[in-house]
Amino acid sequence: MTARGPGGASRPMGILLLVMPAIAVGQYRGIALAGTIAFIAAILAHRQAFGRLPWPLVRHESRTTLLALLPLAWCLLTAAWAEEPGRAATTALSAAGFVLLGSATARALAEEPPARIERMLRLLFWGLALGILLAFLDQVTGNALRAAVRGLREAPATLFFGLKPAGSLIAVLLPLAATLRQVPWQARAALVAGGMITLLLLPATSAKIAAVLGLLALLAARMLGPWLARGIGAALAAGFVAAPLVFGAVLPRLPSLETIPPSAAHRILIWDFALGRIAEHPVVGWGGEASRSVPGGRDVFDAATLTRFGLTSPASRAWFARPEAQRLPLHTHNAMIQVWLELGGVGAVLVALLMLGLSWAAAASGPAGTGVLASAATVGMLSYGVWQEWWIGLLLVVIAVFSAMNRLPARPR
Numbered sequence: 001m002t003a004r005g006p007g008g009a010s011r012p013m014g015i016l017l018l019v020m021p022a023i024a025v026g027q028y029r030g031i032a033l034a035g036t037i038a039f040i041a042a043i044l045a046h047r048q049a050f051g052r053l054p055w056p057l058v059r060h061e062s063r064t065t066l067l068a069l070l071p072l073a074w075c076l077l078t079a080a081w082a083e084e085p086g087r088a089a090t091t092a093l094s095a096a097g098f099v100l101l102g103s104a105t106a107r108a109l110a111e112e113p114p115a116r117i118e119r120m121l122r123l124l125f126w127g128l129a130l131g132i133l134l135a136f137l138d139q140v141t142g143n144a145l146r147a148a149v150r151g152l153r154e155a156p157a158t159l160f161f162g163l164k165p166a167g168s169l170i171a172v173l174l175p176l177a178a179t180l181r182q183v184p185w186q187a188r189a190a191l192v193a194g195g196m197i198t199l200l201l202l203p204a205t206s207a208k209i210a211a212v213l214g215l216l217a218l219l220a221a222r223m224l225g226p227w228l229a230r231g232i233g234a235a236l237a238a239g240f241v242a243a244p245l246v247f248g249a250v251l252p253r254l255p256s257l258e259t260i261p262p263s264a265a266h267r268i269l270i271w272d273f274a275l276g277r278i279a280e281h282p283v284v285g286w287g288g289e290a291s292r293s294v295p296g297g298r299d300v301f302d303a304a305t306l307t308r309f310g311l312t313s314p315a316s317r318a319w320f321a322r323p324e325a326q327r328l329p330l331h332t333h334n335a336m337i338q339v340w341l342e343l344g345g346v347g348a349v350l351v352a353l354l355m356l357g358l359s360w361a362a363a364a365s366g367p368a369g370t371g372v373l374a375s376a377a378t379v380g381m382l383s384y385g386v387w388q389e390w391w392i393g394l395l396l397v398v399i400a401v402f403s404a405m406n407r408l409p410a411r412p413r
Contacts, residue, residue, distance in 0.1 A: 008049045009108035010404070012041035014120040016397065021131020021169055025138060026149045028165035028390050032098075035393035039101040046108035054111070056103035064399075065103040067357040071350040072096045074343055075288040082287020083294065091289050091387050098389070102396030109404035117404045118182050124401065125183045128173050129191055135166045136198045160203055167204030168379045169394060170195050171211035175218045175371025176398065205264075206382035214375025221370035226363035229370040233359020236377055237352035241345075243336035244278050247271055256310025262319045265311060267382075269301055269320075271337055272309075273327040278340045285344030289387065294341065297328030331385030338386050365402040372398060 016038035023030045046054045056065055076092035079085040109117070138145040146162060147155035174195045178188050192215070199208050221228045239246065251272050257265035277286065277294050286294055301320050306312065311320065319325060332338040339351050362369035376395060384391045 008112050008116050009042035009046045009105060010112045010116040010120040012038045012045055013105065013109060013400065014123040017120065017124040018127040020397065021127050022134055024166040024169040025131055025134040025163070026146060032389035032393045035397055036098070036101065039105045042105045042108050050111065054104045054108035056100050056107060062103070064357045064361050065099060067354040068099050069096055071343065071347055071354060072099070074347050074350055078285060078287040078343060081284070083290050084292065088288030095387065095392060098392055098396065102400055106400040106403035109400055110407050112404060114408055117408055120404065121180050121182045125177050125180050125191065128170070128177050131166065132170055132191070132195050132198050135163060135170065135202065139163060139201045163202050164204040164207065165390065167199055167202040167207035168210065168383060170199060171207040171214060171379060172372060172375050172394065172398065174211055175214040175375055176368050176401070178215070178218060179368040206379055209382070210375040210378035213378050214371045217374035218367050218371030221367035229359050229363035229373055232370070232373055232377065233356050236355040236359070240336050240339060240348045240352040240355060243340055243348065244275060244282070247337065248275055254309070258310055258313055258316060262316065265309070266325060267333045269305065269309060270328055270332055271334060274332045274337045274341050281344060283344050283346060285340065285342050285347060288342055290342045291328060291331045291338055291385065294328055298326050300325055301327055333383060335380040335386050365406055369402055
C-alpha cells in the first residue's frame with residue numbers, strides 16, 4: 001500500500017533527529033520525552049498516511065523486538081524478590097512500552113517512500129552537526145550555554161560533567177552520519193573531524209574511546225563485511241554469560257590503580273564490590289533496579305580494599321573517603337555486571353541472546369551498523385546504567401533509522 005498524503009512517520013522522526021543532539025547538550029534527560037512524543041507522532045502519521053497502524057511483532061524483523069522483551073519480562077518477574085519491587089516492575093513495564101513504541105516506529109519508517117527517508121537522513125546529519133557545534137561552544141565558554149538554559153548566571157563546577165551524554169550521542173551517531181550518501185563526502189568528512197575534535201575537549205572518556213572504536217569498526221567492516229558485526233555480537237554475548245568469571249579473574253591481577261585517574265579506579269572498585277554481591281545470588285540476581293539499594297552499596301570503601309588495589313597514597317585515601325565515592329552509586333558503570341547483579345545468570349543469558357540478535361541486525365545494515373554497534377557497546381560497558389531512559393531512547397531511535405535505511409535502494413560506491 002502506498003502513502004495517501006504528504007505526511008508520514010519520517011516527518012516527526014526527522015524533526016526528532018534534527019533536535020535530539022541539541023537536546024543532549026541542553027538537557028539530555030529530555031531525549032526520553034522527545035523520543036516518546038516522536039514515536040507516537042510517527043505511528044499516528046503512518047496511520048493517517050497508510051490507513052493502518054504499524055503493529056510491532058508482525059514482521060520477520062520482530063525477532064529482535066522479542067529478544068529485547070524477554071529480559072524485560074524477566075526483570076518484571078524479579079520484582080517478586082527485588083529490594084524495591086515497585087521500582088523493578090515500573091522499570092520493566094516502562095522499558096517494554098518504550099521498546100514496543102520504537103519497534104512500531106521502525107516498521108512505520110520501513111514503509112516510507114525513499115524520498116522521505118532521504119530527507120529524514122539529511123535532517124539527522126544537520127542535527128548532529130548542530131549538536132556538535134553546541135557542545136563545542138558550551139565547552140569552550142565554560143558551560144555558559146547550558147547554564148543559560150537552566151537560568152543560571154554562572155555555571156557551577158558540577159555542570160561540566162553534564163556534557164558526557166552529549167559526547168556519547170556524538171560517538172554513537174558519528175559512524176552512521178559518516179556513511180550518509182545523501183550528503184556530500186566533504187561535509188561528512190568535516191562532520192567526523194569536528195565531532196572528534198569536540199569529543200577530545202569533552203569530559204567523556206568513554207565517548208572518546210567509543211568514537212574511535214566505532215569509526216575503526218566502520219572501516220574494518222568495509223573489508224570484512226557482515227562477519228565483523230556478528231563477531232562483535234558473539235563477543236558481547238560471551239561476555240555477558242561469562243562476566244563474573246572474567247572480571248573475577250582479571251581484577252585481582254591488576255597492577256596498582258594509583259597510576260590511573262581516580263574516577264577510573266572507582267569504577268574498578270565498584271565492579272569488585274558488585275562481584276561479591278553477585279556471588280550471593282548468582283542465578284536470579286537481586287532483582288531489577290537493585291543496584292540502587294543493594295546492601296552496603298552506599299558505604300565507602302574500607303582501607304583493606306583500597307590497599308588491595310594499591311590505592312595507598314594520601315591523595316587516593318582522601319578521594320575515596322568522600323561520601324560520593326560510594327561502593328555502588330546507582331549503577332555499576334558496566335552493563336554486563338549490572339545485568340548479573342540485578343537479573344542473575346538467567347538475565348545474562350537472555351541479554352546474550354539479545355546481543356546476538358542486535359549484531360545480526362547490525363550486520364544487515366552494512367558498515368554503518370557495525371560501527372554504531374561497536375560504539376554503543378563501548379559506551380554501555382563503561383558508562384550508563386542499563387535502565388536509563390534517555391540511553392534506551394537513543395538506541396531505539398538509531399535502530400528505527402537503520403530500519404528505514406535498509407529499505408533504500410543500493411547506490412554504487
